[in-house]
Amino acid sequence: MRKPVVVFTDTEDLDPDPGVRLLSDAGFEVRTVGSRDPDRIAAVAADASALIVGYAPVGAALMDRLPRVRILATMSAGYDMIDTAEAGRRGLWVTNLPDAATEDVAVHALACALSLVRDLPRADATVRAGGWNAEFAAPADGTPLPRRAGELTLGLIGFGRIARKLAVLAAPVFGDVAAFDPHADPALWPEGVARYESAEALAAATDVLSLHLPLTPGTQGLVDARLLGRMRPGGFLVNVARGELVHRDALVEAVDTGRLAGAALDVFPVEPPPADDPLLRHPRIRLSPHSAYLSGASRRAYVCKPAENILAWYRTGRPLTPVVEPTR
Incomplete structure (x- = not known):
């Protein structure tokens, strides 16, 4: 049976390995892009079910190129990098991290x-x-x-x-x-x-x-x-x-x-x-260099909590901290 695919887009200064391990141990295939470039994201995530997003903009054009994605999990409390209205219209979940840091x-x-x-x-x-x-x-x-x-x-x-x-x-x-x-x-x-x-x-x-x-x-x-x-x-x-x-x-x-x-x-x-x-x-x-969130504890939470959102969605049909629920 083919493994479901999760893709990390841009992780900036974060180490995605703890989140990768969580998902891999649960049976997912996990890939990392390491870029905000939409062409690179589309190439790596064309068959992905879930996207874990740093600051990469995710709008309608990129969503068109990711037809299998059902959930967009951000690595931040903010989610302005995602066109949430478009995600909702397409029946996608969007999650954030309200208390990671x-x-x-x-x-x-x-x-x-x-x-x-x-x-x-x-x-x-x-x-x-x-x-x-x-x-x-x-x-x-x-x-x-x-x-x-x-x-x-x-x-x-x-x-x-x-x-x-x-x-x-x-x-x-x-x-x-x-x-x-x-x-x-x-x-x-x-x-x-x-x-x-x-x-x-x-x-x-x-x-x-x-x-x-x-x-x-x-x-x-x-x-x-x-x-x-x-x-x-x-x-x-x-x-x-x-x-x-x-x-x-x-x-x-x-x-x-x-x-x-x-x-x-x-x-x-x-x-x-x-x-x-x-x-x-x-x-x-x-x-300061957008470092207010940064500590050893938060560094791990920012990659593990999006993974936990995806695991909850995959197992129960609902992520832990949604900010957009599918409208269809």
Whole structure:
């Protein structure tokens, strides 16, 4: 009897072997493409029943070339790389990983926020340049002193698992924690987190704004000049969600003009950012390489949990964490 085929598309820095072993031990033939190129994916996965997707775009054109695929399992909480409406129309399942790295991303966001508030990169640079406390406390360019977190409000746009975890971690540190999410379940809204009815109202009450929402047509470019202009002067932006949520030029201008004191970005509209991207050269914008999710535990979960979704679907007809169910 012919084995069912599962194909990993692009795994980036992840090692697919633990997921491959899970599926192989269950009787699947497993292949890896190692690319986002649709031609290479189509060539390797032409007879596949399931696709495990990193960041490779999967739209109608690629689906046309994969007629046997019945399930698309992402290796992330986000699933904007897949045309979910088209998948649903074709009777395909789409799954994601809602909690594979919740703690890791929440801790990374908190670390970014505190690094900005306490101005740790400048402190590090001062010591390496031969300076000490006096130079840090009274810099020649007039940079303000670090701020006391207990006097600041942390605002969260999006209030899913990661943001709720961040709220718990941040509550003892920041003076106030507030959030906006029109889709959040009120029953899961923790005591002590102020609830705002719009992103604009939240921004106006916020010193550190952290983004925790998916990329959709409605959220793309949400953080624009208008929203940044609503924030308290000297505030900070943290983005560990999706790069396209933020209008890049508006962010650079807000920092250049002093409206914002800085930003920390783990995600970018183009990854990795091109050499001429102004974000790479900006001294008050701190960058990390889309690594907020990364730990030893999450590295394994990101390849094993999609495999577990496929195993559950194959054995029971339903995956563990679906975000799209077939409409036919």
